[in-house]
Amino acid sequence: MKTSTTPVDIQKAATSKIENTDFNNLAFGQVFTDHMMICDYKDGAWQTPKIQPYGPLEMDPSARVFHYGQAVFEGMKAFKDEEDQIWLFRPEDNFERINKSSERLAIPAFPKEFFFAGLEELLKLDKDWIKKGFGNSLYIRPFVIATEAGVSAAPAKEYKFMIICSPAQAYYSGEVRVKFSEEYSRAADGGVGFAKAAGNYAAQFYPTNLAKDEGFQQIIWTDANTHEYLEEAGTMNIFFRVGDKLITAPTSDRILDGVTRKSIIALAKEFNIDLEVRRVSVKEIVEAAKSGDLKEIFGSGTATVINPIVGFGHAGKKYDLPKLEDSYAGFFKDKLTKIQYNQAADKFNWRYQVK
Secondary structure, three states, rough: OOOOOOOOOEEOOOOOHHOOOOOOOOOOOOOOOOOEEEEEEOOOEEEEEEEOOOOOOOOOOOOOHHHHEEEEEEOEEEEOOOOOOOOEEOOOHHHHHHHHHHHHHHOOOOOOHHHHHHHHHHHHHHHHOOOOOOOEEEEEEEEEEEEEOOOOOOOOEEEEEHHHHHHEEOOOOOOOOOOOOOOOOOOOOOOOOOOEHHHHHHHHHHHHHHHOOOOOOOOEEEOOOOOOOOEOOOOEEEEEEOOOOEEEEEOOOOOOOOOOHHHHHHHHHHHHOEEEEEEHHHHHHHHHHHHHOEEEEEEEOOEEEEEEEEEEEEOOOOOOOOOOOOOOOHHHHHHHHHHHOOOOOOOOOEEEEOO
């Protein structure tokens, strides 16, 4: 893909915060770079993208995002290789998905040329915040919010599309145990589960807190109709290894079409790993755990890449998984991260260089 020639208005920060940032002790998503991108939608059109110093927004208290939840977002990362080249991983997938999410919430689509022009200028301006070294990255958060003032229940006519960036280290969450949901649901048929809508995540917090009180870190959500089929884990897609077979649920209007998930599926096919994309029943996984056939459960997502799960709970019982030296989770994480950091061949053309 060629670098965009779309004009972007740039206002540089007078000073940088980078000298006061401890890159050896970064809490995920707490520190942000010097600049942010903003593009306003008004009078039926997206205006010229702008980059300006990172800082607070001034908004009317009646802005519709506060009252009707018109807000969607994405999660991406930028990486720097040993030659100081900057790389993105499958950014077109993120662009397409944020517009898919926007459509579901009646938000106007954002132009592709604006997205890539603004993103590339932002990354070039804040390139020093992207540190070399395996595990270091720049987390990128594009999002859209409804800004029109007024509390009538209707889609807004004004929006802000923004991109903010946060330096990140390797994501360690410790040992993760999950609970199979038996009561609460993440999404329902015909709903917004496939979209990265802000409200999807807010609705997860309460049942997840209840699970934490029981000693679990996350929930594997089950289908809303019967709670018999496993769908997603917290903010991640989920994979199961039964014997040497890898299983994951198909995407639907309830399940997010994860970029990392798609990449794992492609790699599994490339390396001839037995893979099934189908509905996964709670009963099947519980029985596999009891028989010893359940070897792994792991989640996939942008922040964590791949997060192994050491055990799960269901119907008042807890099950531990074996510790494997030749895990699929480790195999896929190694393959993916080497592509992301330009340390391995990219036969899928997933890398996108920012020049």
